[in-house]
Amino acid sequence: MKLFQSIISLLVTGVTAIAIPNVTLATNLKFDLEFTTSNQNIWGEENNNFSWDGDNASLGVEWNESLAKNYSLLKNTGCAKKIWGVCVWPKIEELNVGFNAFTEGNLSLQNTFNLNGGIVDALIPVDLFFEIPDSPVKAGEILTIKSDFSFDDNSSFSTKGINSSYDLDLIFDVATGVDIEPINQLDLGFDIDQTINLVNLDGNNINLQLDEKFGAFDISLPQVNTTGFKSENSLKNQLISSGEDEFMNAAIDLDGLASLLFGLPSLQEKQELDLGIFGNLGFSYNLLDIEAAITLSMLQDFSLTSELPAILKLEDNTIINFNIGDEISLIMPDNIGNSLEVEAFIDFNALFTNSTNLGIDFGLDFMAGEFGLELPFVGDQNLGPLFEKNIGIYETTFELFDNTFQLGGFNQEKVNFEIGTVPELEQSQTQTRLLSTAFFQPAGDSFLPSQINRKQVHEARSIIGLLTLGIFGVILILKNQANLPNSEKNIKY
Numbered sequence: 001m002k003l004f005q006s007i008i009s010l011l012v013t014g015v016t017a018i019a020i021p022n023v024t025l026a027t028n029l030k031f032d033l034e035f036t037t038s039n040q041n042i043w044g045e046e047n048n049n050f051s052w053d054g055d056n057a058s059l060g061v062e063w064n065e066s067l068a069k070n071y072s073l074l075k076n077t078g079c080a081k082k083i084w085g086v087c088v089w090p091k092i093e094e095l096n097v098g099f100n101a102f103t104e105g106n107l108s109l110q111n112t113f114n115l116n117g118g119i120v121d122a123l124i125p126v127d128l129f130f131e132i133p134d135s136p137v138k139a140g141e142i143l144t145i146k147s148d149f150s151f152d153d154n155s156s157f158s159t160k161g162i163n164s165s166y167d168l169d170l171i172f173d174v175a176t177g178v179d180i181e182p183i184n185q186l187d188l189g190f191d192i193d194q195t196i197n198l199v200n201l202d203g204n205n206i207n208l209q210l211d212e213k214f215g216a217f218d219i220s221l222p223q224v225n226t227t228g229f230k231s232e233n234s235l236k237n238q239l240i241s242s243g244e245d246e247f248m249n250a251a252i253d254l255d256g257l258a259s260l261l262f263g264l265p266s267l268q269e270k271q272e273l274d275l276g277i278f279g280n281l282g283f284s285y286n287l288l289d290i291e292a293a294i295t296l297s298m299l300q301d302f303s304l305t306s307e308l309p310a311i312l313k314l315e316d317n318t319i320i321n322f323n324i325g326d327e328i329s330l331i332m333p334d335n336i337g338n339s340l341e342v343e344a345f346i347d348f349n350a351l352f353t354n355s356t357n358l359g360i361d362f363g364l365d366f367m368a369g370e371f372g373l374e375l376p377f378v379g380d381q382n383l384g385p386l387f388e389k390n391i392g393i394y395e396t397t398f399e400l401f402d403n404t405f406q407l408g409g410f411n412q413e414k415v416n417f418e419i420g421t422v423p424e425l426e427q428s429q430t431q432t433r434l435l436s437t438a439f440f441q442p443a444g445d446s447f448l449p450s451q452i453n454r455k456q457v458h459e460a461r462s463i464i465g466l467l468t469l470g471i472f473g474v475i476l477i478l479k480n481q482a483n484l485p486n487s488e489k490n491i492k493y
């Protein structure tokens with residue numbers, strides 16, 4: 001009977017170790033926070049404006065070319081022989097006709113761009129999580145609080161356009177001409193060195209100092225308005241946005257503009273001189289022909305990320321600084337009632353990135369110094385152009401601004417929760433752990449918020465070791481029973 005009772009006792013112990021492992025319950029607390037800010041500067045904490053200007057050589061053309069040509073012609077210069085006062089044989093002499101032509105210059109565009117203002121508003125709902133012990137904690141014991149957060153899917157920010165000014169200047173330094181010998185009536189040329197303002201934008205005012213027939217313009221102030229959301233490719237707690245505004249399209253007849261502004265004769269013409277019986281001496285020219293097309297665009301990319309620095313304040317006035325996402329370990333204070341009251345103050349430490357670029361798309365067709373001659377006995381002769389260049393669509397981007405800075409103006413949020421404690425009176429009494437304590441429920445959930453998830457966290461226990469110990473004990477009992485005298489083995493109960 002003792003053998004049977006010993007075996008049963010060991011089996012019960014082993015089965016109990018298997019069926020009822022010791023567990024600790026943890027409680028997940030979820031809080032819905034909301035952080036907002038408005039009318040914040042998109043350029044930085046202290047930088048509320050900046051200016052950018054440039055004289056970019058990539059938008060300019062320089063040249064210096066010349067050409068000289070001479071031709072021999074026959075000309076009637078009088079009478080070689082007369083009979084009775086009548087010229088029967090004209091006097092023919094050789095006539096040299098020639099010209100010298102040149103063209104030189106520097107043509108470029110200069111941009112002066114100023115940006116002021118621009119604001120960002122943000123509304124960031126945040127899901128905040130704390131994980132605290134579910135079972136009461138004794139005074140002096142170490143307890144662990146875990147935390148985490150994530151941006152809600154409805155989080156967003158918006159940026160609004162800027163107030164800006166823009167000037168586009170044409171640097172026109174051009175000299176060209178032709179000298180015809182010996183017929184100086186055809187001599188023509190000019191030498192100009194001027195800077196012409198093509199476009200002036202200031203606030204809501206648009207000033208185009210051009211005759212419409214020499215240019216076609218579609219101009220507005222750059223207004224890049226964006227809305228930032230969470231992206232599949234962005235970080236866990238990051239909002240991004242981007243936008244572009246094509247604020248100027250211009251097509252300019254630059255040689256026609258120069259002729260208008262400086263009172264020049266037409267830079268493209270054809271003239272003829274009558275040489276009598278020898279016919280006409282014709283001359284045509286195109287001194288300068290320039291067509292330009294310009295497109296300007298504002299491109300902006302924004303992103304917002306954040307940390308949540310926080311402060312825990314315990315009811316005994318203990319202060320703990322940490323960042324949400326950290327794990328905190330602390331010792332349960334003494335002289336606390338049924339629960340430890342905790343206040344958490346959470347700030348929104350946002351980092352905002354602004355990358356602003358100016359996109360330029362520029363095309364230029366250029367020709368200078370094209371001439372043609374119509375000569376008796378020789379025919380038409382075409383010369384030039386002395387300089388010709390076709391620049392296709394030229395696209396480039398200039399970085400105007402790139403900065404990451406702390407975005408201010410966000411509110412602070414506060415949450416409260418409680419951690420259950422074991423009263424000191426109960427701690428001083430001898431505790432008898434029953435089998436049912438594995439299913440212990442905390443007395444009262446009044447300290448927990450409405451949205452709570454409990455999860456079981458199994459403590460380390462060597463179940464295999466307990467089973468091994470039980471089996472080893474059975475073997476020892478059987479062995480001892482085998483060594484008993486036969487008289488003891490045969491005792492009947």
